Amino acid sequence: MDVRAQLSMVFHLDKCIGCHTCSLACNNLWTSREGTEYMWWNNVETKPGTGYPTLWEDQGKYQGGWMLKGNSLTPRVGRRLGLLTNIFYNPYLPSLDDYYEPWTYQYQHLFNAPLGEDQPTAKPLSQITGRYLDIEAGPNWDDDLSGSSVYARNDVNLAELTPLERESLFRLEQMVFFYIPRICNHCLNPACLAVCPSGAIYKRGEDGIVLVSQEKCRGWRFCVSGCPYKKTYYNWKTGKAEKCILCYPRLETGQAPACFHTCVGRIRYLGVILYDAERIEATAKVPDNDLVAAQLGLILDPGDAAVVAAARRNGIGDDWIAAAQRSPVYKFVKEWGLALPLHAEFRTLPMLFYVPPLLPVIASMRDGSYDLAEAEFFGRVESARVPLKYMARLFSAGNTETIKRVIRKLLAVRVYQRAKAVGDIAEERVAAMMAEADCTAEQAEQIARLTSVPRFDDRFAIPPYHREETIEQIEQLMRHKGHVGFDFNLPLERGL
Amino acid sequence: MTDKWKFASRVSVAVAGFAALVLLLNIALVLSPGQKTGRLVPGFEAAPAYAAAPEGQGQAIFEQKCQACHTIGAGRAVGPDLKGITAQRDRKWLIRFIVAPQQVIAEGDPIATQLVQEYGLPMPNMGLSEPEAEDVLSYIESQSAGTATTPTPAPTPTATSVPVAAGDAAGIGERLFNGQTALRNGGAACISCHNVSGIGTLGGGTMAKDLSDAYARLGEQGLTSLLKTTPFPIMIGLYRERPLADDEIAHLIAFLRETGAAESKPAQNQPIFIAAGAGGFLILLGVFQLAWRRRLSGVRQPLLRGGAR
Numbered sequence: 001m002d003v004r005a006q007l008s009m010v011f012h013l014d015k016c017i018g019c020h021t022c023s024l025a026c027n028n029l030w031t032s033r034e035g036t037e038y039m040w041w042n043n044v045e046t047k048p049g050t051g052y053p054t055l056w057e058d059q060g061k062y063q064g065g066w067m068l069k070g071n072s073l074t075p076r077v078g079r080r081l082g083l084l085t086n087i088f089y090n091p092y093l094p095s096l097d098d099y100y101e102p103w104t105y106q107y108q109h110l111f112n113a114p115l116g117e118d119q120p121t122a123k124p125l126s127q128i129t130g131r132y133l134d135i136e137a138g139p140n141w142d143d144d145l146s147g148s149s150v151y152a153r154n155d156v157n158l159a160e161l162t163p164l165e166r167e168s169l170f171r172l173e174q175m176v177f178f179y180i181p182r183i184c185n186h187c188l189n190p191a192c193l194a195v196c197p198s199g200a201i202y203k204r205g206e207d208g209i210v211l212v213s214q215e216k217c218r219g220w221r222f223c224v225s226g227c228p229y230k231k232t233y234y235n236w237k238t239g240k241a242e243k244c245i246l247c248y249p250r251l252e253t254g255q256a257p258a259c260f261h262t263c264v265g266r267i268r269y270l271g272v273i274l275y276d277a278e279r280i281e282a283t284a285k286v287p288d289n290d291l292v293a294a295q296l297g298l299i300l301d302p303g304d305a306a307v308v309a310a311a312r313r314n315g316i317g318d319d320w321i322a323a324a325q326r327s328p329v330y331k332f333v334k335e336w337g338l339a340l341p342l343h344a345e346f347r348t349l350p351m352l353f354y355v356p357p358l359l360p361v362i363a364s365m366r367d368g369s370y371d372l373a374e375a376e377f378f379g380r381v382e383s384a385r386v387p388l389k390y391m392a393r394l395f396s397a398g399n400t401e402t403i404k405r406v407i408r409k410l411l412a413v414r415v416y417q418r419a420k421a422v423g424d425i426a427e428e429r430v431a432a433m434m435a436e437a438d439c440t441a442e443q444a445e446q447i448a449r450l451t452s453v454p455r456f457d458d459r460f461a462i463p464p465y466h467r468e469e470t471i472e473q474i475e476q477l478m479r480h481k482g483h484v485g486f487d488f489n490l491p492l493e494r495g496l
Numbered sequence: 497m498t499d500k501w502k503f504a505s506r507v508s509v510a511v512a513g514f515a516a517l518v519l520l521l522n523i524a525l526v527l528s529p530g531q532k533t534g535r536l537v538p539g540f541e542a543a544p545a546y547a548a549a550p551e552g553q554g555q556a557i558f559e560q561k562c563q564a565c566h567t568i569g570a571g572r573a574v575g576p577d578l579k580g581i582t583a584q585r586d587r588k589w590l591i592r593f594i595v596a597p598q599q600v601i602a603e604g605d606p607i608a609t610q611l612v613q614e615y616g617l618p619m620p621n622m623g624l625s626e627p628e629a630e631d632v633l634s635y636i637e638s639q640s641a642g643t644a645t646t647p648t649p650a651p652t653p654t655a656t657s658v659p660v661a662a663g664d665a666a667g668i669g670e671r672l673f674n675g676q677t678a679l680r681n682g683g684a685a686c687i688s689c690h691n692v693s694g695i696g697t698l699g700g701g702t703m704a705k706d707l708s709d710a711y712a713r714l715g716e717q718g719l720t721s722l723l724k725t726t727p728f729p730i731m732i733g734l735y736r737e738r739p740l741a742d743d744e745i746a747h748l749i750a751f752l753r754e755t756g757a758a759e760s761k762p763a764q765n766q767p768i769f770i771a772a773g774a775g776g777f778l779i780l781l782g783v784f785q786l787a788w789r790r791r792l793s794g795v796r797q798p799l800l801r802g803g804a805r
């Protein structure tokens with residue numbers, strides 16, 4: 001057992017209101033520089049939809065992630081030799097149009113326009129060329145199912161649905177959608193790292209955050225192809241790749257990452273998990289159907305004495321083990337089994353988990369009023385408007401049983417709480433559902449509590465980094481005194 | 497489809513890699529010391545032992561090292577006639593010039609500069625020591641004093657040169673020059689170091705002098721004695737053990753005479769060469785564009801065009 005610590009995340013999709021506050025917080029903090037205008041390290045997309053960059057899930061086009069060839073795991077873009085011989089030829093990249101051409105508005109014109117017949121307007125300007133621009137697409141062009149005839153219909157996850165199921169999804173009265181906020185998953189088996197020809201990407205030992213060294217990166221952009229989530233971006237100004245850094249400077253000072261901190265829906269949870277690094281490769285080779293179960297199996301119980309002993313042997317401090325023990329992530333993912341990784345079939349073992357949304361059940365209009373053809377109060381798993389197959393594509397590598405179990409439990413908790421608060425659901429029915437979902441009353445209370453009224457410290461169990469001590473062992477602190485910046489550490493040029 | 501282009505791009509990278517490898521190997525070969533033929537400036541080996549008799553020493557040195565280019569009273573050859581040279585020039589200067597001609601020339605000595613201009617090539621460093629230079633000068637002095645009658649030196653190479661049928665000889669000479677016909681004694685082909693106008697698209701080597709006007713400069717006799725004795729440092733290394741045969745010399749001279757006379761056209765080759773280069777470059781660009789045309793294909797535009805799939 002090779003126990004390591006990973007800072008892991010849970011996003012509770014039922015709570016996301018699609019306000020994009022998270023994206024803006026991240027953008028204000030990290031990507032408001034020249035060269036990063038088009039980047040959204042955090043983005044929120046509507047499902048069904050093609051997302052950002054367009055069709056990022058289509059690995060036929062982008063060749064991201066890993067594939068299983070016989071018993072060997074290879075990055076889809078190629079192994080070392082294939083990468084090196086094709087180093088000047090990589091067509092598996094999103095073009096700027098697939099992201100979008102970033103723009104601003106000519107605000108000054110509102111003030112400076114000469115006297116005229118009409119109100120002055122602020123025309124859009126490209127942030128790259130500075131010229132006027134006809135806006136054709138943006139990172140959220142398909143938000144709330146707008147433009148769905150193009151974008152939502154081309155969602156690759158719909159591939160397995162029958163034409164009828166697909167049609168019914170987009171019928172006017174049945175239209176349904178939900179949001180998925182996405183950041184880098186800080187994977188256990190990162191494909192971005194594996195395909196970098198310069199060896200510039202690394203996974204931090206203490207917390208598993210995946211970073212791009214701005215000094216080693218040579219701008220080959222294979223990480224952009226390699227990451228199946230398209231969460232590394234190429235900065236055209238510096239010629240280097242950049243990605244979500246999970247706000248490690250904030251974490252190291254005990255603050256939650258900006259997107260977590262600002263989240264309006266409070267959907268985000270963060271905490272340490274302990275995992276067994278010895279089994280990473282074997283886990284990434286498991287067939288699709290068992291992949292999610294195997295990945296969750298990697299996560300160890302921080303209360304287990306043997307695990308704690310092994311963690312100590314590996315140099316994980318007691319305060320980190322304690323943080324793992326109160327981690328909300330461990331509870332959601334392992335204890336309650338409510339959160340699942342996004343697209344586990346890419347085999348990067350992502351460490352961001354999603355609690356799937358409970359969507360409305362099928363209904364129809366009858367005599368001008370809404371008719372729920374459903375006996376249960378919150379509906380049943382089988383009659384969810386978004387077919388289970390679609391949800392399974394997203395969250396359980398196609399295994400509908402896994403997703404069904406999760407949704408059943410979510411429903412049971414809701415019914416339990418409804419019965420408790422309002423009392424209009426028969427007790428036997430509640431008991432039956434709880435039994436079916438394998439959920440105790442105590443667990444349901446806990447889930448409801450952490451879902452609906454968690455405090456700041458419940459959501460974020462940030463381990464103490466002791467940066468002030470550890471840094472002395474690897475850096476000469478005085479060397480960078482007076483230096484600043486996200487870029488290379490250079491002295492400020494100020495003064496006369 | 498994808499595989500084909502992957503393969504194509506791999507092949508082109510492989511070819512480029514191979515070319516780079518060959519280039520590196522070449523550079524390494526040129527730079528590596530030791531190899532006798534690869535050496536750019538072969539050092540002189542220990543001076544050959546001369547005939548013991550001191551009075552004969554000057555003569556021996558003259559015959560071995562000077563005679564290729566100089567006569568004493570038989571008129572100018574590659575270099576000036578040395579009859580009476582000791583009377584004409586300061587003895588100290590002469591000795592210095594004999595011992596280290598390159599250095600004197602490099603210093604911009606006016607006499608030396610003028611000589612180089614007049615004869616069209618600098619006197620090579622023959623590796624003589626000062627006492628040896630003294631001996632040679634004494635020998636020249638004695639010969640100059642004696643008579644102009646016996647042209648002691650030259651076993652006049654011209655005499656041995658084979659009379660040749662002009663037209664054909666030039667052709668044979670050209671093939672010898674560019675290495676199509678190997679030199680009988682195994683010496684390196686001239687083209688490795690020398691250029692001459694009109695010798696194929698790429699021209700000859702650029703390490704040594706362009707020989708287009710060699711015939712005009714040195715004349716039949718000068719060339720003959722030069723090729724017989726190959727007195728220049730690099731040529732010594734290359735040809736002392738593998739001298740040129742007399743008939744080869746005659747053929748080469750015939751070739752040089754002809755190319756010199758034709759006053760041929762390096763100016764004509766140049767534009768063709770540049771055009772070929774530019775054309776090749778464009779064709780390569782086209783091939784790359786074709787092979788790698790998918791590199792910028794987006795996905796959103798096709799989505800818009802195709803609507804639902």
Ligand code: SF4
Pocket residue numbers: 183184185186187190191192193210226227228229230231232243348
């Ligand atoms: S999600 Fe993050 S860690 Fe995983 S492959 Fe992409 S960039 Fe790398």
Ligand code: SF4
Pocket residue numbers: 015016017018019020021022023044179181262263264265266267
């Ligand atoms: S801030 Fe929170 S609620 Fe708003 S879009 Fe982002 S994840 Fe969703």
